[in-house]
Amino acid sequence: MPSSPARRLSPLHYEPAARLPGISSRLSTLGPSSRPVCLPCALPATLLSPIPPHLMMYGPHPGHTPDAAESSSGKRKRKARDKHSDDDDDGSPVEATHPSSSKALELKKRSKTARACDSCRSRKIRCDIIADSDPPSCQHCKQYHFDCTFFLPITETRFKKKRTEEDEKPANASSEPPRESSVLGPTSTAHLLHSTASIPSRLYETYDSRHHQTFEVSKSGDGLVRVEKPTLTEQQMSVPKPVDLHIEPQLVEQLLNAYFTDVAPILPVITLAELVALSSPPPILLYSMCLVAAARREVPQAVFDQIRYATNAIIKSEEVLSTPSLANVQALLILCMTGDGHSQFVPNALSALWVRLGAAIRMAQDLGLHRAELVKANDIELRRRVWGACLISDRWSSLVYGFPYMIDVHDCDVRLPSSGDSKDAYVDELVRLSVIGGRVMKTIYSPSGLTHVTDEMLHRLLSDIETWKTNLPEELRFNGAGSSQSAGILHLLYTSVCMIFWRVFMRISYSCPEHLKFALTIEQWSVLIQLTGDCIDWLDEHERVYDVWLLVAYAATSCAFVQYHTWVRRQDPQAVARLRKLRDCVRRWEASISPDHMSARRKTAEIITLLFEATQGPQLPLERPALNPTGGVKNKAPPTLEYKPDPTRPGSGVFVAQKDTKVEMDGITPGTIVHEGEPQSSPVQKTDAGMVNLTPLPTPGGPANVNPAMNLRQHPGQVQVMNVLDGNAQTSNNLADYAMTDTTFLEGIPGGMFDWGQWDSFFQRINHGATQAGQ
Known part of the structure; x- marks a missing residue:
């Protein structure tokens, strides 16, 4: 940035x-x-x-500089990839050939890019390096004004969308232990970035690579953003x-x-x-x-x-x-x-x-x-x-x-x-x-x-x-x-x-x-x-x-x-x-x-x-976001709509469907007026508390407990020993009034555990009192 x-x-x-x-x-x-x-x-x-x-105390984390052991290991891995052709940058496999065709194979190897840039590798697309560019840059990064970088390890640039249902072993599984990572949920800025319908993925590819972010998403579009943490070795490499x-x-x-x-x-x-x-x-x-x-x-x-x-x-x-x-x-x-x-x-x-x-x-x-x-x-x-x-x-x-x-x-x-x-x-x-x-x-x-x-x-x-x-x-x-x-x-x-x-x-x-x-x-x-x-x-x-x-x-x-x-x-x-x-x-x-x-x-x-910088050039084509904003809400294919403000009502207007909208939005043809949302009517559906904990808002000027349920004073005899030292509390000689309890509640309690007749009478009295209170 x-x-x-x-x-x-x-x-x-x-x-x-x-x-x-x-x-x-x-x-x-x-x-x-x-x-x-x-x-x-x-x-x-x-x-x-x-x-x-x-x-x-350790200073800033420098760029990744592999030591001698890592360099030699990297050479061995590159030879293995060239041999098996399981990680070609251009996606074209190199078939096994007879020794007589070794010269052709050598020419094919020479025509390949030895190392794709971080952005192209993250998108798994061909990386065409511009000849005589200094510093090196590829056509893709130049076209979209990305930073063309090559400094991240290969294992850290594969920030691709992972299907949680697919249990496939990576083609280049590393012998190193997996990195520790943390996840970010649907209201985090990273998730907002990946789930906002108007933000194309091209805007945040380099951002993801720079901050070691990837996202795991199911076929339905629900998922989480995962952030990889630096390894202990990388932390120790700090100066x-x-x-x-x-x-x-x-x-x-x-x-x-x-x-x-x-x-x-x-x-x-x-x-x-x-x-x-x-x-x-x-x-x-x-x-x-x-x-x-x-x-x-x-x-x-x-x-x-x-x-x-x-x-x-x-x-x-x-x-x-x-x-x-x-x-x-x-x-x-x-x-x-x-x-x-x-x-x-x-x-x-x-x-x-x-x-x-x-x-x-x-x-x-x-x-x-x-x-x-x-x-x-x-x-x-x-x-x-x-x-x-x-x-x-x-x-x-x-x-x-x-x-x-x-x-x-x-x-x-x-x-x-x-x-x-x-x-x-x-x-x-x-x-x-x-x-x-x-x-x-x-x-x-x-x-x-x-x-x-x-x-x-x-x-x-x-x-x-x-x-x-x-x-x-x-x-x-x-x-x-x-x-x-x-x-x-x-x-x-x-x-x-x-x-x-x-x-x-x-x-x-x-x-x-x-x-x-x-x-x-x-x-x-x-x-x-x-x-x-x-x-x-x-x-x-x-x-x-x-x-x-x-x-x-x-x-x-x-x-x-x-x-x-x-x-x-x-x-x-x-x-x-x-x-x-x-x-x-x-x-x-x-x-x-x-x-x-x-x-x-x-x-x-x-x-x-x-x-902000995304607003300074030509608007990139809209695309379906990578992640859904929350459970039960799914992304739509972005329709081509033009906003028409209503001068008679400030803040109001309509969206008019443009060309190709019939394909992008079911049943809507060009010229159709689309209202974003419908006027809200009074609620008619009955609430089902279900899994949602709805907490009433404390009433300003009234009893001000953190727990709003404690503000209710519906039942006589409720214990009120709290808040005695409030500035507006009564004098201390009324302390007994604050510790009110229903002293008649335990009257008539049976003296023995198995005296069933007395227990029936006891509960009948309580139920009768509750019924009268409800009336």
Whole structure:
């Protein structure tokens, strides 16, 4: 991906006026030291330096350079291929010949290309190298403006579509052990790229090869994206460099200031007052805050690398992932805001983020953060906030990866973080939106997809999405590019939820199960176009939020998908202008850091640039996507349609069928008007809960439990011991009123297990009482 040359940044500027109260004084007493200073608080350096001094940190992963053994092995394999002709680049077999015809065979070998380029080998097509080209390039790559590369090993360039039903042994099975890999689900950016109906496969062939991506797909079109991880040998081939573990106290203080200024407001996990109150902050907690703050564009890469190395060393040496504590939960939640902090290799980094987030959630459950607060607890707000951050991170990371989430809110009875405090309304609304996003995942993108979903379920889910937006407090409402950071982030994530919800119902591109009538109309798609355009305008004014939280990069990419699809379907020049603006925003971030820095973030940024550059040349022919968007939804052959806007109704219009459409779309002849979707009518089908867990939205202004079922107060005598220490709770002398129980429930219980007559009388009394209550 082309990028502007990186500019070298000057050392961090230290501002004494921004010192943290209570911490800066302790930092100033440390002074210069000849031994490593890992953390800036009043802890002895021996306690804060669990990293062995002999460890090294590895630099960027260079191009693959086989050693002597690999070279000799490669020669033997090439001879075997020439002998058996099982991997010819042009696909033509070389038949066995008599010795007398050896000269003809030699001439045939000379006419072949010795090594196909990465792109041609991935597509298994003939690679015609252009004579006298420097650097070498082939006709195919020149025609489609691909990067013609030859640096990847042959085994890594076979990114072809694999049929899961076919159990065929590869023709060139390697003796090396198989590579480890991870998978990405239907809402990940990689899967969106491979399943969007308007994106031809030629656009992402080189992208797949560069990031070691392939996809496994069944005959029905359902499948997953698989990402190969580097082998241990390849990781060890990285050029090592020594690490100076000495981190100046002033630098750490500045990073902590930056964390509370730029990072903590995005995802509140710990407050400044809580940190200052800790007499001995755990090393992993401080390192995590410094590392995420160091992910900002103005921090030199060397600083980020040093802190990343130290953080990962502490996680291993201190057994952070297996030691439940509130500080460890907070540290892992903070670390999981960015992917690049977990490893320098992108597949390893993203896998580590997912695993560490899971460990944080399990620790939080082990500590009881998901249950009602104890009456004697004095850190209720802290516990609520940390559990809210767990739920937010769980839902959105699941969306980014396309994986199932871990937390079921029906297993919780903890309140929302703010308990009605208006100053924390942002966190409350983010939790509510996260719950809705989880419902979209569960309803539409589970393995069964839309197979067991009804129209009523979808109408109810859409209603809750819109209700969330309608009930936003005035200070959190989006008002254009000048909106506050909190309002802008909420609007960006809301738009991402809308995009994920609507994309499978574009019936021009996809076929939904026959029992569903729910569809996306042109007017609704126009609203989504406006939403994503507003988000791009806001990001252009607040581009610094792109530096830290991986969710922002994900949501920005989802906006790019909408604008690209709009350009393909409507040839809208405004969509191209918005894509350019988003591309420029990303490029400014890229230009401010080193080319080998933040590789995980760059992987997402490449998609945005890829989509924009696809709008600059002739439009490539549309083709059926490689993957279905979700279970039960199948891709259609792309019809040739021309969009005609309706000037009488803004955002409305029709698609008119063009030539050859009769072949591409069943029964539709040229000139036929095609409406994208049908006007939605009120739901008439009866809901069948089935496999879908529908969670009601917590009512704003009412009881605000994370579990909405706990808001119901229908049955007298329900136990209400939770939330006694709320600010709006009554005085402590009414504590007995909060611990209400139905004391008559156990009256008349039989004294013996086998006294059947008394048991019958007991259950008759209960059933009679339940019947009266129902009336």
